[in-house]
Amino acid sequence: MTATPTQTPPRTPATSRPDRDLSGGHGGRGLRGVQTVDPRDRARLASAPVSLRRVVALFAPFRARIGVVVAIIVVTSVVGLAQPFLVREVVDVAIPQQDVRLLLLAVGAMVAVAAVTQLLGVVQTWLSTQVGQQVMHGLRTTVFTHLQRQSLGFFTRTRGGEVQSRLVNDVGGMQGVVTSTATSIAANVTTAVATALAMVALSWRLSLLSLLVVPPSLWLTRRVALLRREVTARQQARLADLNAQIEEGLSVSGVRLAKTLGTSGRSADRFAETSEDLVGLELRSQLAGRWRMATMQVVFAVIPALVYLVAGLPATSGGMTIGTLVAFTALQGAIFRPLMGLLNVTAQWVASMALFSRVFEYLDLVPDVPAPARPVPLDPARVTxxxxxxxxxxxxxxxxxxxxxxxxxxxxxxxxxxxxxxxxxxxxxxxxxxxxxxxxxxxxxxxxxxxxxxxxxxxxxxxxxxxxxxxxxxxxxxxxxxxxxxxxxxxxxxxxxxxxxxxxxxxxxxxxxxxxxxxxxxxxxxxxxxxxxxxxxxxxxxxxxxxxxxxxxxxxxxxxxxxxxxxxxxxxxxxxxxxxxxxxxxxxxxxxxxxxxxxxxxxxxxxxxxxxxxxxxxxxxxxxxxxxxxxxxxx
CATH class of the missing domain: 3.40.50.300 (P-loop containing nucleotide triphosphate hydrolases)
Structure with missing residues (x-):
C-alpha cells in the first residue's frame, strides 16, 4: 500500500498571491509587481523535483498555437517600438517644416501601430488562455479520475481540503505557466532587447547614462518587495484562518454545533479578532518600506531630469534634437517594465514548478485497490x-x-x-x-x-x-x-x-x-x-x-x-x-x-x-x- 502524499496547507495559486502585486512607479507609471521566491516552493521542489520534460509533454499537443503566441509577442514588441521614432519625425520634421503630408502619415502610423498591437494582444490572450485552459481541463479531469481509483484508506488519511486545494487552486495556478510565465519571458526579453537597441540607435550617450541609473532603481524596487514579504506571508496565514472559520462556522454542521453548544458568541469573537488582525497587517503592508519607496520615486524623477541635463549641455548633447530627446525619454521609461518582469521570472518559474510537483504527486499515486489490467468478463444478470x-x-x-x-x-x-x-x-x-x-x-x-x-x-x-x-x-x-x-x-x-x-x-x-x-x-x-x-x-x-x-x-x-x-x-x-x-x-x-x-x-x-x-x-x-x-x- 502506498504512503500518503505530503500534506501541505492549501494556499493561494501563484498567479494570484498578494505579494504578486507589489509595485513601484516611474514618472507616474506603475511598475510590474516584484516577486520573490517562496521558501515553501523551494522546499517543495527539493523534496519532489519535477521533470521539465513531463511538463513540456502536457503542452505538446498545442505546440503550433504556442508557436503562434510567441511569434505574436515578438511582432507586437517590435511594432510597438515604432512609436518613439514616429514621434521624433513629428517633432523634428513634420511640425517645424509644416509638412502636412508627413504629419498625416506619421499620425496615421501612430494610430495604426496602436491598433495593430492591441489587436495582436487580443489574439495572443485568446490563444494563450485557450491553451492554458485546455491543458488545465485535461489535467484536472485526469487527477479527478485518478483520485476516484484510490481506496477509502487514502481519503481517510488525507485531509479533504488538501484534495480540493490541489484540484482547484494548484491546477488553476498552473495555467500561469502559459499565460504568465512563458509569455512574460518571451515578451520581456524581446521588449528589453529591442528597446535597448532603439535607445542606442537614438543616442549612445544617453544610453550610457541609463546604464548607470537603471540598476540602482531596480535594486531599490526589489528591496521594497522583500520588506513586504514577511507581512504578506502573515496576511496569507490569517486569511487562511478566516476562511477556515467561515467554512467551519457557517456550514450546516458548524451552525448546528454552535447552537447546541452555545458557542455562537465565542465563534463571532474569534472571527472578529482574526478580522481585526487583518486590518493591522494591511496597514503594515501598505506602510512597509514606504521611505524606500519614496527614495525610489525621487530616483525615478531624477532619471528624466538627468537626461534633459545631458541633452541640454553643449558638451554632451552631440547635436541632439528635441524629437530624439522626447523619443528617448519614452523608451527609457518603457524599459523598466520588461526588466522588472525578467526579475520576476525565477519566482514565477519556481512557483509554477511547485504547483506541478503537488499535482504530479497525486497523479503518481499507485492505488491501494488497483483495477485489473485484464478484467474477467462477468454478466451481472447471470450472477447467482x-x-x-x-x-x-x-x-x-x-x-x-x-x-x-x-x-x-x-x-x-x-x-x-x-x-x-x-x-x-x-x-x-x-x-x-x-x-x-x-x-x-x-x-x-x-x-x-x-x-x-x-x-x-x-x-x-x-x-x-x-x-x-x-x-x-x-x-x-x-x-x-x-x-x-x-x-x-x-x-x-x-x-x-x-x-x-x-x-x-x-x-x-x-x-x-x-x-x-x-x-x-x-x-x-x-x-x-x-x-x-x-x-x-x-x-x-x-x-x-x-x-x-x-x-x-x-x-x-x-x-x-x-x-x-x-x-x-x-x-x-x-x-x-x-x-x-x-x-x-x-x-x-x-x-x-x-x-x-x-x-x-x-x-x-x-x-x-x-x-x-x-x-x-x-x-x-x-x-x-x-x-x-x-x-x-x-x-
Whole structure:
C-alpha cells in the first residue's frame, strides 16, 4: 500500500498571491509587481523535483498555437517600438517644416501601430488562455479520475481540503505557466532587447547614462518587495484562518454545533479578532518600506531630469534634437517594465514548478485497490451470488495487529449470513472486502468463483450493493439521487423502488415530489428517511449480492421497524451479508458467524449456536438482559 502524499496547507495559486502585486512607479507609471521566491516552493521542489520534460509533454499537443503566441509577442514588441521614432519625425520634421503630408502619415502610423498591437494582444490572450485552459481541463479531469481509483484508506488519511486545494487552486495556478510565465519571458526579453537597441540607435550617450541609473532603481524596487514579504506571508496565514472559520462556522454542521453548544458568541469573537488582525497587517503592508519607496520615486524623477541635463549641455548633447530627446525619454521609461518582469521570472518559474510537483504527486499515486489490467468478463444478470471468503488476512497500514486473520466463510447463493461480534472484531472490514473497498493481504474473496480483484470496478458495483450505517445523499433532488444507481430508470421504476423501501408516501407528500432537493448531505430528511432513500437507490441498482453494514443501528424502534421492512424487501432473492445489530435480524439469518479479534470463533444457525452455549449464546443472553425495547447484540 502506498504512503500518503505530503500534506501541505492549501494556499493561494501563484498567479494570484498578494505579494504578486507589489509595485513601484516611474514618472507616474506603475511598475510590474516584484516577486520573490517562496521558501515553501523551494522546499517543495527539493523534496519532489519535477521533470521539465513531463511538463513540456502536457503542452505538446498545442505546440503550433504556442508557436503562434510567441511569434505574436515578438511582432507586437517590435511594432510597438515604432512609436518613439514616429514621434521624433513629428517633432523634428513634420511640425517645424509644416509638412502636412508627413504629419498625416506619421499620425496615421501612430494610430495604426496602436491598433495593430492591441489587436495582436487580443489574439495572443485568446490563444494563450485557450491553451492554458485546455491543458488545465485535461489535467484536472485526469487527477479527478485518478483520485476516484484510490481506496477509502487514502481519503481517510488525507485531509479533504488538501484534495480540493490541489484540484482547484494548484491546477488553476498552473495555467500561469502559459499565460504568465512563458509569455512574460518571451515578451520581456524581446521588449528589453529591442528597446535597448532603439535607445542606442537614438543616442549612445544617453544610453550610457541609463546604464548607470537603471540598476540602482531596480535594486531599490526589489528591496521594497522583500520588506513586504514577511507581512504578506502573515496576511496569507490569517486569511487562511478566516476562511477556515467561515467554512467551519457557517456550514450546516458548524451552525448546528454552535447552537447546541452555545458557542455562537465565542465563534463571532474569534472571527472578529482574526478580522481585526487583518486590518493591522494591511496597514503594515501598505506602510512597509514606504521611505524606500519614496527614495525610489525621487530616483525615478531624477532619471528624466538627468537626461534633459545631458541633452541640454553643449558638451554632451552631440547635436541632439528635441524629437530624439522626447523619443528617448519614452523608451527609457518603457524599459523598466520588461526588466522588472525578467526579475520576476525565477519566482514565477519556481512557483509554477511547485504547483506541478503537488499535482504530479497525486497523479503518481499507485492505488491501494488497483483495477485489473485484464478484467474477467462477468454478466451481472447471470450472477447467482455464491460468496467464498478463503483464508483472508488484512492488516491496516500502521497497525500492530491484523484486522482479520485467516478468515474463511462460504455463503451459498440466495442465503443470508449475519456477522456479529464486539466493536473492532473485523465485521466491517470483512464486509468491505466484498465490495472491494480494500484488498486482503493474503487470501481471496470470490463471487461465483471469480476473485473480486479480477472484476472490472463497474461490474463489481453492479454485482455487490451496499447499504451502510452512514447513507450519503448528494445535494440534489430525490430523483437525481435515485438515478445515480441507474440513470436510465423510468419514473414508474423510481416510484416502485421508493414503495419497496417504505418511503414512497413521504416523497409523494413533499411539495416538489421527486424533484425536491434533499439538502446538504440529505439534511432535509431524518436519519431513518435518508436510510430508506438509500435502500430505494440500491433496489433500483438490483444487485445479486447485498451487504448491509449496520444499516439499522442508532435508530429508534419505529424507524428501525420501517427500515427493516424495506431491507427485508431488498434482501428477498439475493445473497445477503448483514452486520447484525438487532437480535431479530440475527435470528432470521440462514447462517451466523461470530467474530472476535479478527477471527471467526463460531459459525452456525441461531439454534445451533445457542445450543453450544459459547460466545454467541453469551452475546444473546447479554442482549436479552439489556433494558431496551428491542433487544440488540452488543456492538
Amino acid at each position: 451470488g455464491r460468496i467464498v471468503v478463503d483464508e483472508v488476512t488484512v492488516r491496516y497500514p500502521g497497525s500492530s495487529r491484523d484486522a482479520l486473520t485467516g478468515v474463511s466463510l462460504e455463503v451459498p447463493a440466495g442465503s443470508t449470513l449475519a456477522l456479529v461480534g464486539p466493536t473492532g472484531s473485523g465485521k466491517s472490514t470483512l464486509a468491505g472486502l466484498l465490495a472491494r473497498l480494500l484488498d486482503p493481504d493474503t487470501g481471496r474473496v470470490t463471487v461465483d468463483g471469480v476473485d473480486v480483484r479480477d472484476l472490472d470496478p463497474d461490474v463489481l458495483a453492479s454485482v455487490v450493493g451496499t447499504v451502510s450505517q452512514e447513507s450519503y445523499l448528494v445535494h440534489a433532488s430525490v430523483r437525481d439521487n435515485l438515478l445515480l444507481a441507474r440513470p436510465s430508470a423510468t419514473e414508474a421504476e423510481l416510484w416502485r423502488a421508493l414503495a419497496a423501501a417504505q418511503v414512497a408516501d413521504l416523497v409523494a407528500a413533499l411539495p416538489d415530489g421527486l424533484d425536491t432537493v434533499v439538502g446538504a448531505r440529505g439534511h432535509r430528511f431524518s436519519g431513518g428517511e435518508q436510510q430508506r432513500l438509500a435502500v430505494a437507490r440500491t433496489i433500483l441498482r438490483d444487485p445479486p449480492v447485498l451487504v448491509l453494514d449496520e444499516a439499522t443501528s442508532a435508530l429508534d424502534t419505529a424507524t428501525e421497524r420501517a427500515l427493516q421492512t424495506a431491507l427485508d424487501e431488498l434482501a428477498r432473492g439475493r445473497t445477503t451479508v448483514t452486520i447484525a445489530h438487532r437480535l431479530s435480524t440475527v435470528r432470521r439469518a440462514d447462517r451466523i458467524a461470530v467474530l472476535d479479534a479478527g477471527r471467526v470463533v463460531e459459525a452456525g444457525t441461531h439454534a445451533e449456536l445457542l445450543a453450544r452455549g459459547g460466545r454467541y449464546a453469551a452475546l444473546v443472553a447479554a442482549a436479552e438482559d439489556a433494558p431496551t425495547p428491542a433487544a440488540a447484540l452488543p456492538a
